[in-house]
Structures are given as structure tokens and as C-alpha cells.
Amino acid sequence: MNGLKELGDTMLSARTSHLRVRDGHAHARVTFVELFFDLVFVFAVTQLSHGLLEHLTPLGALQTAVLALAIWWAWIDNAWLTNWLDPERAAVRILLFVIMFGALIVAAAIPKAFADRGLIFGLAFGITSFAPKPFMLWALHRHDANNFRNFVRITVWRAAGAACWIAGGFLSPEQRLAVWGLALAIDTGSPLVGFYVPGLGRSTTADWTVEGGHLAERCALFVIIGLGESVLITGATFAGLPWSDVNVAAFANAFAGSVAMWVVYFNIGERRSTHLAATSTDPGRLARSGYTYMHIPIVAGIIVAAVGDELVLHHPGGHTDAKTAIVLIAAPALYLLGNSLFKWLSAPYAPLSHTVGLGLLTALGLLVWLVHDIPPLALSAATTAVLILVAVWEWVSIGRSAKPPAGNA
DSSP: OHHHHHHHHHHHSOSSOOBOOOOTTSOOOOOHHHHHHHHHHHHHHHHHHHHHHHTOSHHHHHHHHHHHHHHHHHHHHHHHHHHHBOTTSHHHHHHHHHHHHHHHHHHHHGGGTTTTTHHHHHHHHHHHHHTHHHHHHHHHTTTOHHHHHHHHHHHHHHHHHHHHHHHHTTSOHHHHHHHHHHHHHHHHHTTTTTTOBTTTBOOOGGGOOOOHHHHHHHHHHHHHHHHHHHHHHHHHHHHTSOOOHHHHHHHHHHHHHHHHHHHHIIIIIIHHHHHHHHHOSOHHHHIIIIIIITHHHHHHHHHHHHHHHHHHHHOOSSOOOHHHHHHHHHHHHHHHHHHHHHHHTTSSSOOHHHHHHHHHHHHHHHHHHHOTTOOHHHHHHHHHHHHHHHHHHHHHHHTTOSSOOOOOO
């Protein structure tokens, strides 16, 4: 009987700890297996960009937004997991490889997720998003009682979301969009309500004992993935085009835009926010607001920017149609908005440079509406100039500060 009880306890909870050993003096490094895991999402981001480019309609944009948010939640959920779990443990690595395989199926199904691969996408996404939660319960049961209760609540909510993702795969495209929208509402809203479950209560950000510096580095690397995907698309497209003066100019402009986006995120905000994440008295709150939510428009801006670069490379001259104009202005606007909100967490006010940049992009939108013969390359160059202005302004104004300012997170 004792042997059966011990076997049951072992099946329900890990005998040895699979959790990271926290070092109060330095944040945990991002491991090679985590970087390997992230490679799947390079493919996913590429699929999203190509899907939006092929279906550049209001419905196509809405469908791409649903899929992009799904991919973001798939990634950020597992970034939180590896913040607690030790990727050097064999069982954790096997879990990550299993999730990678599921995520690869999800990414491969993206182009036809609202067509004949909806069931494959829904099943793969639902199973992949839910499967790590029982593993976390097993890993936490004996070793972190507080986080175990937290994950019981998380598991209930993620099970509801996974059921909606799977159910949507069986429905028509119109019904699928509605049900997957409900799944996103569950996945997106559950952290905001503390994963409240009747009888189990709700979690607080103090329950989420994250290692802030590690999560900050993971999110920064995801931004690198997105920017890298944009560079890859730009290079591949340019390689197949005639190298005329206008095409070379469009290629140079796309590269300059990617560099400007890198500077806007990494030159000031990433360093300052990493410092705040590592020293915050409530890192769970910063991780939820700054890294889980405020990075969504940042990543969305990068995806849309890749679409804009490809549009300009293929048609740099002539008339800028409404679709192209919206893409070219929306991409930097989303990116600057996300960065502005993100940096506001580590400063007493939103950065003025970003606010002015958003104002200039709005003015460009009005100009395109009034003047109908602006070439796509000229509009793209103007939005790139706005990004460069914001980056230089921020560097000149606060880039030489010795200490990151106290934030309001």
C-alpha cells in the first residue's frame, strides 16, 4: 500500500524540484534551449506577415490579428513557464520540444486557418496551449504551494480557452472567427481578473514570483525575432527584383526603418525597463502589464512593417492606394504606441518624442488623404524619417542618463 501511495504521489508531483534556482544578485540567463524554442516563432511570424499580405482586406486584417494574438499568447505563456521551470532539467527540455512540435504545426496551418486547415490549427493550438499546465501542476505541487494554487486557477481558464480553440476548428469560417474571438477574450482577459475561479479565489501579482530580468530578456529576444523576420523578408524580396535605382532606394529605406525600430526599443527603453524588472518590489505586475500586454502593439507593428516593406519593394512608384497607406502608417504607429506605453512604466511620463512621432504619423495620414499622388516609397521614407527622429530625439534627450529613472510600476 505504501508503494502504491508513493507511486501516486510521484505521478501527481515531482519528487525533485524542476524549478529554477533564483539568484538574488543576478537574473537567470536565457538558455540555449529557450533560444532554440523561439526559432519556431520566426516561422510563425513570417507566416503571419505573408498571410496579411495575401489577404489585405478588413476581414483578412481581422483574421490575421486573431492569429497573431494567438501566437503571442502561445509564446508569452511559455516564456512565463520557463521563468519558473529550469530548462536544464531533462523533463523540462522534453516538454519544450513537445511544445515546439505543436507550435510548428500551428504555424504551418496559419495560411489556411480560416479555410480547410482550421481544425488542424484549432486542435494543435488548443492542445499545445493547455498541455504545459498539468506539467506545471506536477512540478509545483511539492515545491511551491503558493504558485501551485495560482496554476490551478490558470489551468481552469486555459482549459476553457483551449476548448474554444478546438471547437472553432469544427465550424464554418464565420462561426470560427467568433468562437476563436471568444477564446482570445478568455486568454487575454483571464490575467486581468487574476484568473478568478469560484471557490479558489483570484491570484494577485504578488503571487507571480517572476524573475523580472529573465522575462525582460526573453521579450527583448522576441522583438529581435520579429525584426529579424522583417529583415529576412526584405532581403529575400530584394534579391528577386531588378536592382534599379528605385528598388535599391526602397531596399535601403526598408533597412533604415528596421534599424530605427531597433534603436527605438533597445537604445533606451529595454535597458531601463530591464533594470526596473530586476529591482521591482512587484515584478509580477510589471511582467503582466509591460511584457505580457504592452508588447502586443510592439510585435504587431513589426509584423505590419514587414508587410509594408514588401508592398513598397514591389511597387515603389505610382499612386499609394488606401491599403498601402494604412499599412505604412499603422506599422510605425503601433510600434511607437507600444513603446510609449512600455517606457511609461519606467518613467514618470510618456516619452515626448514618441508622442510627437505619433502626431507626425497622424499628420502624414491626413496628407495622404488630401494629396492622392504620393508614391509608396515617398510615404514609406517619411514614416522612416519619423522613426529616426524619435530615436535620435530620445537618445539626445535622455540617452546619456547615468541612472534609469524611477518608474511608476
